[in-house]
Amino acid sequence: MNKDLTTGKPSTVLWKFCLPLFGSILFQQLYNIADSFVAGKFISNNALASVGNSYEITLIFLAFAFGCNIGCSVVVSQLFGAQRYKDLKTAVYTTLIASGILCGVLMLFGILFCDGLLQMIHTPKDIFTDSKLYLDIYMLGLPFVFYYNVANGIFSALGDSKTPFIFLACSSISNIAVDILFVAGFHMGVDGVAWATFLCQGISCVLAVLFLFRRFSKIQTQGKVSVFSWRLLRQISAVAVPSILQQSFVSVGNIIIQGVINNFGTPVIAGYSASVKLNNMVISSLSTLSNGISNYTAQNLGAKKFDRILSGCRAGLKIVWTICLPLVLLYFFGGRYLVYIFLDNPTGQAMEVGTLFLQIISPFYFVVAAKLVLDGIFRGAGMMKQFVTSTFTDLVLRVLLAILLSSTPLTTTGIWISWPIGWVLSTALSALFYLYGIKKKKAKSLQSFS
Numbered sequence: 436m437n438k439d440l441t442t443g444k445p446s447t448v449l450w451k452f453c454l455p456l457f458g459s460i461l462f463q464q465l466y467n468i469a470d471s472f473v474a475g476k477f478i479s480n481n482a483l484a485s486v487g488n489s490y491e492i493t494l495i496f497l498a499f500a501f502g503c504n505i506g507c508s509v510v511v512s513q514l515f516g517a518q519r520y521k522d523l524k525t526a527v528y529t530t531l532i533a534s535g536i537l538c539g540v541l542m543l544f545g546i547l548f549c550d551g552l553l554q555m556i557h558t559p560k561d562i563f564t565d566s567k568l569y570l571d572i573y574m575l576g577l578p579f580v581f582y583y584n585v586a587n588g589i590f591s592a593l594g595d596s597k598t599p600f601i602f603l604a605c606s607s608i609s610n611i612a613v614d615i616l617f618v619a620g621f622h623m624g625v626d627g628v629a630w631a632t633f634l635c636q637g638i639s640c641v642l643a644v645l646f647l648f649r650r651f652s653k654i655q656t657q658g659k660v661s662v663f664s665w666r667l668l669r670q671i672s673a674v675a676v677p678s679i680l681q682q683s684f685v686s687v688g689n690i691i692i693q694g695v696i697n698n699f700g701t702p703v704i705a706g707y708s709a710s711v712k713l714n715n716m717v718i719s720s721l722s723t724l725s726n727g728i729s730n731y732t733a734q735n736l737g738a739k740k741f742d743r744i745l746s747g748c749r750a751g752l753k754i755v756w757t758i759c760l761p762l763v764l765l766y767f768f769g770g771r772y773l774v775y776i777f778l779d780n781p782t783g784q785a786m787e788v789g790t791l792f793l794q795i796i797s798p799f800y801f802v803v804a805a806k807l808v809l810d811g812i813f814r815g816a817g818m819m820k821q822f823v824t825s826t827f828t829d830l831v832l833r834v835l836l837a838i839l840l841s842s843t844p845l846t847t848t849g850i851w852i853s854w855p856i857g858w859v860l861s862t863a864l865s866a867l868f869y870l871y872g873i874k875k876k877k878a879k880s881l882q883s884f885s
Contacts, residue, residue: 446750455596462607475777485565487708498682506675508588516737556694572629579640586643606639677819706788709777725811732815755804766797799855806862821868829861
């Protein structure tokens with residue numbers, strides 16, 4: 436069901452809209468967590484390290500899919516809020532065509548250059564073959580990743596956060612079962628983990644696209660709808676390209692950090708792979724809530740209800756901080772038990788590395804959550820310069836500090852410390868952009884950003 440986010444109490448509207456989004460991303464993260472769990476428990480720590488090592492490279496390709504998602508989602512939200520349904524349909528068709536072309540180019544790039552990327556990050560010889568195998572299969576499933584993300588963004592733009600949740604809940608639970616079947620039942624290795632994800636993501640993508648077109652058939656429009664528009668593509672690209680660049684550079688930064696970590700050997704890679712998956716589950720969940728706030732902001736911007744955007748910021752902060760509290764407590768005090776789930780040698784160095792990583796970064800989830808709320812408002816309002824600037828500040832600090840501190844007596848602990856430093860400073864910058872960019876100028880200035 437399509438949902439108008441421009442009416443009702445902002446806090447109530449956001450809670451009802453964002454909670455299914457939060458549930459959706461938790462299930463989406465089960466894909467990666469299931470891969471790591473099965474690889475670590477049913478194969479070996481080397482297999483876990485292979486999957487984790489490959490994961491950082493897959494994030495580059497996911498960045499492009501996410502950019503298409505958010506670019507289409509923001510524009511469609513604005514058109515939905517303004518009740519311009521004919522342009523809305525054209526924007527969706529335009530995104531589907533452009534995304535397909537972009538996906539094809541990225542698949543070719545992945546096939547040709549993944550070996551080089553693995554070598555660039557100093558992938559150890561004992562996990563190189565399995566890392567490449569996982570990436571090769573991932574490339575085959577890239578169209579599923581793209582079109583599922585686009586469909587998910589469109590559902591969210593229409594105010595429907597429940598449909599993606601249902602798809603992901605079913606496919607994620609299925610992925611866990613198929614992972615175990617392929618690896619434990621059929622005695623496959625890392626390829627079994629990758630093929631299980633390929634299969635379940637494919638089914639989820641096909642169903643999402645079919646339901647999307649069924650939903651579109653119920654939106655009444657006058658006259659023939661164009662299937663492509665350069666004007667709308669430019670509007671979508673104005674949001675998508677900065678998002679892609681931001682996500683891509685973050686992924687490249689993570690790859691550089693992964694390269695630094697790889698110098699410390701396979702046990703450290705395995706411990707980091709386990710704990711960073713747990714960390715990414717939190718960050719991705721908060722980022723999805725940020726996307727929901729973008730949709731809320733964009734719809735209200737399209738409807739010219741500017742005061743609701745300010746109220747939405749306060750409501751968004753309450754939501755993310757409420758969600759952060761139990762996660763911080765769980766990771767800080769129970770991180771050791773969570774890392775244990777992924778490792779077949781829980782008493783080794785990998786266990787200590789993973790536990791320490793979670794204890795250092797988890798208290799700062801409250802900080803990064805605030806930044807992500809502000810990022811959501813920036814994207815929804817078209818304030819992409821502010822969004823990219825604060826994110827790059829975080830990235831540059833984390834990468835530079837990880838490189839510098841890893842060569843001190845702190846070694847890997849110095850790498851983990853770089854996370855909260857980057858988060859704190861970039862969040863302060865985002866807060867300044869919000870105070871002097873939106874809250875002070877209000878309606879007239881906000882309209883000029885769109």
